[in-house]
Amino acid sequence: MYSPAAYSTALLMMIITTICWGSWANTYKFTKGYRFELFYWDYIFGMVVFSFVLALTMGSMGSSGQPFLANLGSADGTHWIYALVAGFIFNIANLLLVAGIDITGLSVAFPIAIGIAIVEGVVLSYIIQPKGNPLLLAAGVGLAVAAIVFDALAYKNLSSGGGKKVSGKGIAINIVSGLLMGGFAPFVTKALTGDNALTPYSIIVLFSLGSLLCCFVVNVYFMRRPLVGEPVNFSGFFAASGRDHALGLLGGVVWGVGGAFNFIAGGVVGVAISYAIGQAAPMIAALWGVVVWKEFRGANAAARVFLFLMFVFYLLAVACIATAHTSGG
Numbered sequence: 001m002y003s004p005a006a007y008s009t010a011l012l013m014m015i016i017t018t019i020c021w022g023s024w025a026n027t028y029k030f031t032k033g034y035r036f037e038l039f040y041w042d043y044i045f046g047m048v049v050f051s052f053v054l055a056l057t058m059g060s061m062g063s064s065g066q067p068f069l070a071n072l073g074s075a076d077g078t079h080w081i082y083a084l085v086a087g088f089i090f091n092i093a094n095l096l097l098v099a100g101i102d103i104t105g106l107s108v109a110f111p112i113a114i115g116i117a118i119v120e121g122v123v124l125s126y127i128i129q130p131k132g133n134p135l136l137l138a139a140g141v142g143l144a145v146a147a148i149v150f151d152a153l154a155y156k157n158l159s160s161g162g163g164k165k166v167s168g169k170g171i172a173i174n175i176v177s178g179l180l181m182g183g184f185a186p187f188v189t190k191a192l193t194g195d196n197a198l199t200p201y202s203i204i205v206l207f208s209l210g211s212l213l214c215c216f217v218v219n220v221y222f223m224r225r226p227l228v229g230e231p232v233n234f235s236g237f238f239a240a241s242g243r244d245h246a247l248g249l250l251g252g253v254v255w256g257v258g259g260a261f262n263f264i265a266g267g268v269v270g271v272a273i274s275y276a277i278g279q280a281a282p283m284i285a286a287l288w289g290v291v292v293w294k295e296f297r298g299a300n301a302a303a304r305v306f307l308f309l310m311f312v313f314y315l316l317a318v319a320c321i322a323t324a325h326t327s328g329g
Helices: 007-021 036-056 068-074 077-104 104-127 136-160 168-191 200-224 235-239 242-269 271-278 282-290 301-326
Strands: none
Touching: 007 242, 007 271, 007 282, 007 301, 036 200, 036 235, 036 242, 068 104, 068 200, 077 104, 077 168, 077 200, 104 136, 104 168, 104 271, 104 282, 104 301, 136 271, 136 282, 136 301, 168 200, 168 242, 200 242, 242 271, 271 301, 282 301
16 A cells, blocks of 8 residues: 655645545535535545545555455454544534534634634544654644634624524534534544554545444434435435536535545554644635635724634644644654
């Protein structure tokens, strides 16, 4: 299998993760009248197909580590379960995050859900696999959380008081989403470490299958009892245009690239570091909002200042976390 030999390559893969995780949701914005619960099926299928293609190519070539199929055969069932559970948990968190954004808006959902996720995911992953300088890693996480708060303040000022009313239900959904989003990283760490462990390529395949399995339980439930909007059935999926299906598949591939690169880099630098850098994704999402969707056109001075601070703090966070690998552990 392919594994980055140099830290610079692993760092590049983590930065690509950030770009992918901050970009995939934009594929949904390009759809026309396609319910997210239906779009999500295309997204998951795209992720699963990509994971197998990657595992059978990059994951089966080269002299570093076991090839994909050989690794699946030699890894024990416990590691399989860790990877499947990681995907299942991630998928619930992702669906809840989208609902949380719909109910409370980005300015509330992001600092709660992503703030909880990055702290929980990094701390638990570091406990399991203590790689890197803990002080620099903690400082980087703190800077990232501050950046998320600035991001939220920018969107709050952009709405000029016209944003969504914050409800207890929305807050609860965001908290649960954050706890689950931070909870999948330790399972990836467990799947990647120990005797008879999985390679990153095996993990992304099983992770994707766990996400698909989750859809048959959780997404079907949300289709019947949505947290936002009216119930929807599968007829809407089959009636969707080829363009909308293609955008959903593309969204899954984009997330899959980010997820795979994150797991591959995590095998080199530790999941705590790779996960922390990957969760700088809101910075990329904000860039899309500024450059493509023109969300900040006509924004007041306060919104622009908070947006600038968000970018500065995220860049400092990434620099701090990246340095943590070379400074200890």
